[in-house]
Amino acid sequence: MFDCIIVGAGPAGATVAYHLAKRGRSVLVLEKANLPRYKPCSGAVSPSVAQWFDFDFAPAINRKVNRVRYTWKLEDPIEAKLETSEPIWMVKRDVFDHFLVKQAQAQGAEVQDGVTVNGIEIKGDRWLVNTSSGTQEAKFLVGADGAKGKMAEWLGFKTPKLRQIGILEVKAPEAVAEHNAINFEFGLLKNGCLWNFPKSDGFSIGAGSF
Ligand SMILES: Cc1cc2nc3c(=O)[nH]c(=O)nc-3n(C[C@H](O)[C@H](O)[C@H](O)COP(=O)(O)OP(=O)(O)OC[C@H]3O[C@@H](n4cnc5c(N)ncnc54)[C@H](O)[C@@H]3O)c2cc1C
Known part of the structure; x- marks a missing residue:
């Protein structure tokens, strides 16, 4: 069982993974694409x-x-x-996002790419995360699956207008x-x-x- 499962290895997911792993938490990042993954994006990033x-x-x-x-x-x-x-x-988002993921891995985060999260359920004090390669468990769950991801809907948040x-x-x-x-x-x-x-x-x- 992990302290935290993060769904999505974009900049949001990799950033959470980096900071949690750096603080000694056990972290699993699940990403449906194979990394490094291309993402259509203009790629202007604020240096802040x-x-x-x-x-x-x-x-x-x-x-x-x-x-x-x-x-x-x-x-x-x-x-x-x-x-x-x-x-x-x-x-370029394949390079930038993968760079962040590698920083998180260097801090000890486990990353599984090519793994799709198909559903989540809460059981007692833990989350069960159902994936294309089995079920994973964690105390905390982070939805970082992007604008089109399903996590917001599964967690009961209002779905954004795209x-x-x-x-x-x-x-x-x-x-x-x-x-x-x-x-x-x-x-x-x-x-x-x-x-x-x-x-x-x-x-x-x-x-x-x-
Ligand atoms: C055309 C375009 C141009 C843009 N240009 C800019 C720009 O110039 N500057 C800027 O700052 N922002 C730009 N953006 C916005 C930027 O792309 C997003 O803000 C950013 O990607 C959000 O990062 P994220 O980590 O939240 O999600 P994402 O980068 O979308 O990452 C989410 C990840 O979750 C994964 N995922 C989704 N569902 C699942 C699942 N069920 N199981 C496992 N993994 C899953 C996806 O494969 C993806 O890798 C642009 C967006 C678009 C569409």
């Missing part, structure tokens, strides 16, 4: 997250960007240089060098925006209506 960790994120950062550019119908560009001491981190976002990741290593800003375009998409975030070898282009 560093304050909650005591290790260097450098190996997980793909690129740093300190300019933001805004347009309306692709015109009237406004470009601002960020005055923060540390630029925005651009990350919105659609389209994302396209383009490899264009020759073109990125001259693009050193995060771009937001507000006029082309009604009630939403488009964005284009540069990575070291291409672009992450998104469209979201809110």
Whole structure:
């Protein structure tokens, strides 16, 4: 039996696992995907997250960007240089998320990937977690299974209203060098925006209506 079972090995789950394991708790992380797993995400991370960790994120950062550019119908560009001491981190989620998981493992957390949680039940003072590879038990349970995960519903929380976002990741290593800003375009998409975030070898282009 574990002190805590964490469902999901994204940044939330890996962070909980890291801090609990570091404090000597026995932790099991269950992740349905095989790690490292790709996740569609533009991957702009605020460097302020560093304050909650005591290790260097450098190996997980793909690129740093300190300019933001805004347009309306692709015109009237406004470009601002960020005055923060540390630029925005651009990350690739397979690398970034797996880096966090490895930090948790280094503290003693057990991670089982390729294992789907199919249901949970409480029995006395413990949680029984039913997975695709058997049942696991823990005193505490953490739902870190993302926006589309089932844990919130199983635990009786209100399920969030989901919105659609389209994302396209383009490899264009020759073109990125001259693009050193995060771009937001507000006029082309009604009630939403488009964005284009540069990575070291291409672009992450998104469209979201809110
Ligand atoms: C298109 C897009 C662009 C985005 N861009 C940015 C951005 O630029 N910057 C930013 O900060 N945020 C961005 N986000 C938001 C960001 O992706 C989320 O906030 C973040 O991933 C949440 O992390 P998490 O650990 O809570 O969940 P997730 O990263 O979603 O991880 C949940 C994990 O749980 C696993 N899981 C789910 N169900 C089960 C189950 N039953 N059993 C076992 N495992 C399970 C999943 O496989 C997954 O690995 C973006 C999101 C989208 C969709």
